[in-house]
Amino acid sequence: MKLLKHVPAVLLGLLFIAGGVTYFLHVGADQPMPGRAPEFMSLFGGTGYLAVIKVLEIIGGALILFPAHRAKALLILAPIAVNILLFDIYIAGSMGVGIPVVVLVLIQAYLDQDKFKALL
Template identity: 40%
Template sequence: MKQKITFVLSLLFGLFFINAGLDKFFHYMPMPDKISDDMMKAMTGMMAVTWLMPLIAVAEILGGLLIIFPKTRALGALIIVPIMVGILLTNTVTDASGFPIAAVFTAVLLWIIYDNRAKYAPLIEE
């Protein structure tokens, strides 16, 4: 039962990040109507660095794909961690309206990391 729950959560999590990454290339999702001034300034600053959004998009797509499959889930989580930190900080500092969703996705990522903790042991052994 635990494996099925983990698979479903990983599948949804991975598909979310694949969708977010693809949207950065193809812009098929509409922008929200009401965006705070602080969020608009933050997004404008990020868009000014022309290589940043494509890099984030590739990391989201790659991390999302890797998280879906149990064999590569630990690597996918490592790729997604810095992106998730950015999402969490943006929704904490700049505009808190998306914080509940960011907190749920952070909890799922932490569960995936905890579930794969044995695979990370060689990284931290002395």
């Protein structure tokens, strides 16, 4: 049971690290994007905006793997997760990974709620 509380953090860490690394290594086939995603990506593609987000994903994904740094990692990853969900809803127009990522962030925040009490 004690190991079970680490599952959301490990899943989040792997998802965000993989997402960040694949962006920089250009790994994986280019898949067609739904909705207005191609338009959105063409606007932000050359600005460096996505590169900054992907660096934050890698940093947050690495930090969340260490229990002592999970609260800091959630402060980085939670806004990114919400933006992924909003991208899915408003830009892609379809459900992607946004809901599972936000749910994992919420579960991890609940598990680490004692670390956030000072912020309330």
